[in-house]
Amino acid sequence: MELTKTVIPEFLTGGGEMGELIRSRDWSETPLGSVEMWPQSLKTCIRIILTSRQPMFVWWGPDLINLYNDAYRSILGGKHPEVLGMPASEVWKEIWDQVGPRAATAMQENEGTYDESLLLIMERNGYPEETYYTFSYSPVPGDAGGTGGIGGIICANTDDTQRIVGERQLMTLKDLGKHLLDSESDTAVYNRAITILKENPADFPFACIYQADLKAGILEMVGKTDASLADTVLPPSLEIESTLAADWKFKHAIHTNKSLVVTGLKDKYGKLPSGKWTISPDQALVIPIIQSGQACPFALLIVGLSPYRQLDDKYRSFFQLVADQVASSIVNVHAMEEARKKAEALMEIDRAKTAFFSNISHEFRTPLTLMLGPLEELLAQKEGTLNPDQEAHVMATHRNALRLLRLVNTLLDFSRIQADRVQAHYSPVNLSSLTEDIASTFRAAIEHAGLQFHVNCDPLTTDAYVDRDMWEKIILNLLSNAFKYTLGGSITLSLEQDGDNAILRVQDTGVGIPAEEIPHMFERFHRVKFTRGRTFEGTGIGLSLVKELVLLHGGDINVKSEDGKGTTFTVRIPLGCAHLPADHIVKNDYELYISGLSEAYIKEAFHLGRGNGTSMNGNVPAGEEKPRVLVVDDNADMREYLQRLLEKHYWVDTAANGKEALEKITAQLPELVVSDIMMPEMDGIELLNHIKHDSAISSLPVILLSARAGEEAKIEGYDIGADDYLIKPFSAKELLARVRAQIRISRLHQQAIDILQHSAEELEKKVEERTAELLRKNSELEQFAYIASHDLQEPLRKIRTFSELLQMGLQKGTPVNNYFDKIQSSAARMTQLINDVLNYSRLSGRDVQFVSTDLNAILQQVKTDFDLLIEQKQAIIKSNELPPVKGIPLQLVQLFTNLIGNSLKFSEKQPVITITGTPLQASERASYSGLQDDIDYVKLEFKDNGIGFEQKFAEKIFTIFQRLNEGRQYAGTGIGLALCKKIVENHRGAIKAEGSLNEGATFIVILPADQ
Template identity: 45%
Template sequence: MEVDVGPGVPAGADGGDPFAAGGEAGRLMAAFDWAATPVGPVESWPASLRFAVRTVLVSKFPMVLTWGPEYIQFYNDAYAPFIGAKHPAIGEDIRQTLAEGWDALGPPVERAMATCEASWLPGLLLLLERAGYREETYFTVSHAPAFGDDGRVAGMHGVCTEVTGQIIGERRQRLLHDLATVGSQLGDEQETVAAMCAALAADSLDLPFAAVYLASPGEPGFRRVAAVGCDARLLPETAETDAELTGIVDRLDVTGGPFGDRVTEAVVLPLTATRDGEPLGLLLAGTSPNLALDVEYRSFYELVAGQFAGVVVNIRAFEVERSRAESLAELDRAKTTFFADVSHELRTPLTLLLGPLRDVLDDPDAALTADVREQVALAVRNGQRLRRLVDDLLDFAGIEAGRATPVRVATDVATFTAELTGIFRSTAERAGLRLTVDCPPLGRPAHVDPRMWEKIVVNLLANAVKYTFVGGIDVALRGVDDRFVLTVADTGVGIVAEELPQLFQRFHRVAGAAARTREGTGIGLALVQELTALHGGTVTVTSEPGQGSTFTVSLPFGEPDAAADVPAAAPSDAARGEAEGWEQQGARPAGRPAGAPDAPGVLVVDDNADMRSYLTRLLQPYWAVRTAADGAEALAAVAERRPALVLTDVMMPRVDGFELLRALRADPATRDVPVIMLTARAGQEASVEGLEAGADDYLAKPFRAAELLARVRVAMERAAGHAVAPAGARDLAPPRPATSPLPAPLVSTHVERPGHGSEPVPAPRAGDSSGARSRAHWRLPSELSSIPVVRRRLRALLADAGIGPDQSYDLLLAACEAASNAIEHAQDPIEPVVEVTAVVEGGAVEITVRDHGQWRERVPSMDRGRGSTLMSAVAEVTAVPSPEGTTVRIRAALRPAA
């Protein structure tokens, strides 16, 4: 069967056009003057050459054919890109076309033709000049003999594929892996960077040379810390900018690439933690003279720079964290030392206080009235509590210094534990809790330090009483193998899982946990863990919020450290004092008022039972006193009957003093009730915080009784609308009930004349045309709790200016609406404050409210225009928004008072 191979072309075994299906290469061959070459005109070609050429041209795989001893080449379109700018080279000697790479190609080609065995060369490095420079390339090549009509070798068939990208990509990936491995050590910054820089030598084909410059904190520019592949002495020690490093390649005289060509280019990359961040340093890297600086090459450099930047960031972050940890450790040591020194200093005056007081109480001949005896007992009880805190701090100081060593003696741990639990029974009963003890004999002697074991048990019991309000506390002791285990389980408030890992840390408190009191040093559980560890034991806790907690202490039975003839362990006075203190704390606040039934009522709020009792004793001769243990109970008492004054502590469980104050100010029925805050936080900042929150007065503990009584009297007389007359220490008759409601107590306002700063002057009344003006300006936190403060201060200013109650009410309504909008609508404020200015002048009043954020419009469902309607109904209102804040101006003419 014959196949038609083209018009006018003879068919047959040796006929037909060999270039017909060859594409671009076939057209070039068809037009080529083959008669001028050693292979002669096409008509004279042997059939073997025709078939070989046709096979090359129709292949989609890169193929080249050489024929004759002159190595005349034929190739297809797929092969043309491999010789780049040298194409077309059809009909030329392949040894000339690939002259720069023939040293590598020639021997396998000649061997294949001589032995008639095909070669296979994977990843062969070839030097090509196909793009105008000496290029590093890699090919997988196979050479096979081409036979003539007579069966002899007449040429060579070559099949090849370029693997340059694969070879170079794998090489770069190995380098990046090595860099990551070296950088993961996180040692000294300069040593780590130098080690990473040295690792770059493993890929000198891509990085002929490199240098790393780092910025030092507080110093300008960058300092060289490492270099590789070049003489570091030829590099600058420092560089202000990257531009100083780009022009130094020529003087380094570095060769690179697989063929040893001179390196003429380099790149400088910033080492940054983020794309837009300040550079931590610079990476100077030479480029290969045999590779194009294309996108892949640049990406590789960026990855290398990213490795250096990431390591520097991690090392510096690690150093900061380590420095912080060392600082915290040093602070902890300093705190422990301070507590130890202070505790030693406190023990002497405590001894001199408690000794005489106990002597007075124990003296049967001392003529003490019941009231005096109760006060002395109160002082002794709280002095003992202070001494227990001092002893705990000394224990911690001893443990920290390594001086605390348990002296283990044979102890009846079961009986001792039962006795320690027993001293808390009246405490539990008074708090309404069930206390069960299950401590059977252990069956073998246990060896512990009795005083340390006492602290472990007492601290766990005190903790259970503090956080348990209903239910009970269960104490159990069991022997398990070579250990004995104490469990103290309660049905208290429980602990969230996130807090459990920090529970035994010193000074750690569980945020927001409800407790009988917020008092304490925060070292009780930490001391339990330390004392347990000194005995070679462990302490663990399991807890479920709302269901309770179980503490488990496991100790070995141990061996004795002292003689066996020691007295039986018994609860110490310190342990009994701790239980007695919690018994007083567990007392429920009195619900009925103490004092004259017709006197104004004072609500005392404090989580310390002794403090409640003390304040009640001070106040009840003059006022009807009720008490509450925290802000939640106080709000319930206020709802039952509105007091004339609230005297509250600041730090309390559940609802603290500030939360109580905010709740009172937010309720129209109680917003005018004067509030005096008591706190252990002394100092001007604490006082300002309380007054800014809306308190009428602020008194730091400890205080004198006469000062407290005077402040209560003044606050109540102001609230009742009476003039505050001087009073001696004994002149403390309760104020008369108010006959008519008056504005809330005045707070910091002032009146100015134009041009005279803040010089106080009398405030003008409505209709005064003297030109004087009443003016006040306040800067308040951008919080809703500031609204009551604005209301009270404006009410006082408007009342002083003689503005009638009706118009004053309208203006207060508009001003508070504007202030609420300023707090709720302002977004991204420059300052988190709201400024309120009030001016009464020339028969008009103007109130300005300004925030410092951008205006954020509400969707219609959030605000249907009620606020603007209310404000516009009582005054002329304008709002001017801007990127720096929005100013709302409320202006109204003064109306005559009714």
């Protein structure tokens, strides 16, 4: 041991495993000779490499004998340890064509070499491998005692393979993420992906993408990186069940959603595109492009694998990331497409609503014109035809007709703006004078209400270009709004110049706006809840219309307010005309301009400014036998009308809102309260709750008046505790009958509490039963239904009521009586139109329950409703046993009513209506679009022998407001069949019509069967 230790050369001590190998090797028979004979320069090089952690080697002597350290073993791979002591040309024979000349340069020319990230195809583990190295060959001189010259080469190596490959793959992934992001279609995603993969020929010698149509069983190629990829290998179109698809394992990849390796490509297909390499791939990877959680892939990505890379986990993960990037982009495209379709659907709904508003506004204007004309002719007569009471009735009717026309015009203006059909005409005006003149029309109404009105309009130094009609609407709406919510103090309108802008301010000392409501003030149909004001009436689109008109002038509007202290609206519009469309500018002379538009606003303001006043018979001696009735309504016309109607039989007191009513009830208890629901400060519901929850007055009967039509509204009224509920418009006889009944019940309650308790229990039971049947709906036109029911029906009711009162005192056949006939006819038509419109709008609700429905019972109910008409026309209605359906009973009653009523109306001879119901056969389903595959359906046919229609109008008759016949001969609104279509669509069914002129019509209805 001591002898061995002494013979170990010092330069070989340590050095790890390679030091041990060099020490243990017998070098005497090699070109290097025994270790003891090695030249000092070699020993120094060996000592350097053995103590270094950098991969290093020494090639020594003419044969370049290979010596290396531990770190260099990873470079040699499977060649270690056999290559220790072998000539370098044998160690690296596969790359000697590249490294040999570099070694010769160092040995023969005594000149070092340097290469950075040089590609070397090494065979270290039994297969050719893509590698990248940075290395330098440094010549080492021999010992001076020897032959002199260069003894060998020492080299340090850096393996750059992972860095080069990683950067290359990262660039591919980055490009995919960047360029696929804004693709607008599946095809664009695939094409861009192929373009990016083509830029990385090292990892993608060839690649292609097949889009999958699994229903058709077809794969369609949507792109490939190399045009030379033969169609016989991967054709443009391929059946999934074909032999070629099986060879490529396409079907297996689709069913398993896993990537699969296809081998033996050279033997099967010969030479294939090789990308960066000189030899073609022998393997390919088939990768499903699929969304996570999805059952079937969008497409398949086929990648020819590099012949110089092993398909390890890292390499496979890279390809999977590529496929995932493509799949993610496809998902984004589909999501954007869905979002686009939803946006288009919303826009279509908005366009439909706008068209709906526009259509019904036009429909309303015709009967309004026919009402206003005769009324104005009556008011213009000076012969004393009307007595003072009659004249007051006519004036109230005319005033409410004007108000209704203003509401309709506002709706029409707004719908035109929304549909971009407004043509503004901007002309130069003296804006200060114009604004003062418009505002002055409001002065009398404002001061009559006890308010101060200040107008301060400074002269402007620059011309202002405005549409005069629009500017008038802006001012009148802002002043009307300020007047409505200012109960005391002042209203100030000012106009001033700020640079190149005109600033209009309307400031009031009114009730103000809560802070949380301010962001919503210019939203259409938005109204501040529970605010105090002169009235609760209004459409909720006035301020929204103002904003749209201001925007058309290139300006803006904002509001500042403090609850309880007042509000300021500020309008800013640019001066001059540079900001306006040149083709809408009208160059004309300055002129003062006031249209007739202000008349409706001023009359309404005067009307709102009238106080409640003192009732004519409000103070009644104690013990008076006449019953006392309290009328509560914020509309002065309505209060006066109800007072005149009731004071012949009762002592009548009035209040303008619920708060005032409670004060009067406390002062003197009435026997009955007749109250509107929608009022400022305290509405009818809150008043009712106060009465019914106060034990001292809880027995006080309350009749609620509301413009909300329909059975649901009545049930809701009863449900909140009303003793009776009356829908506007109502007749005078009906109101008097309800009042008499409630007072009689109230008095009987004092005499026979047990009987009334029993009656109350029966009433409560009835209400509960009816409430249980209630189907609450959320219509897509809820805002408009509210406007139509409250703000349109109320003035219409007054028109009909006052006309009836006036006509009662006139002799039949007189010219004046003819005027009233026209008013009554137009009002009746408008009432029917409003009811049909409300029915149509309420059908949008989808939050109802579908239940098993007996169509035979519904048919019997409808026949009972038509008893008189059937008897008058001697009609015959036949039917078979109708099968049950799954549906909404109330809507199905409406459907049968409209279809049977349609057949009765359009039959000139004895009507024969045949109704049949059968299961829908599978062979017939294709004739009806929109039916669901997993649902059975029932086919109903309504056949008549009426006047029929031409088949070319079969689709047109289901359009709202569409009529094919003269209204004078066949009355109607043109909404009935549109209602039928909407009801059927709510049931996810179908409807169509067949007919021949003068040969009858058949309506076919498809409804879900009761499964």
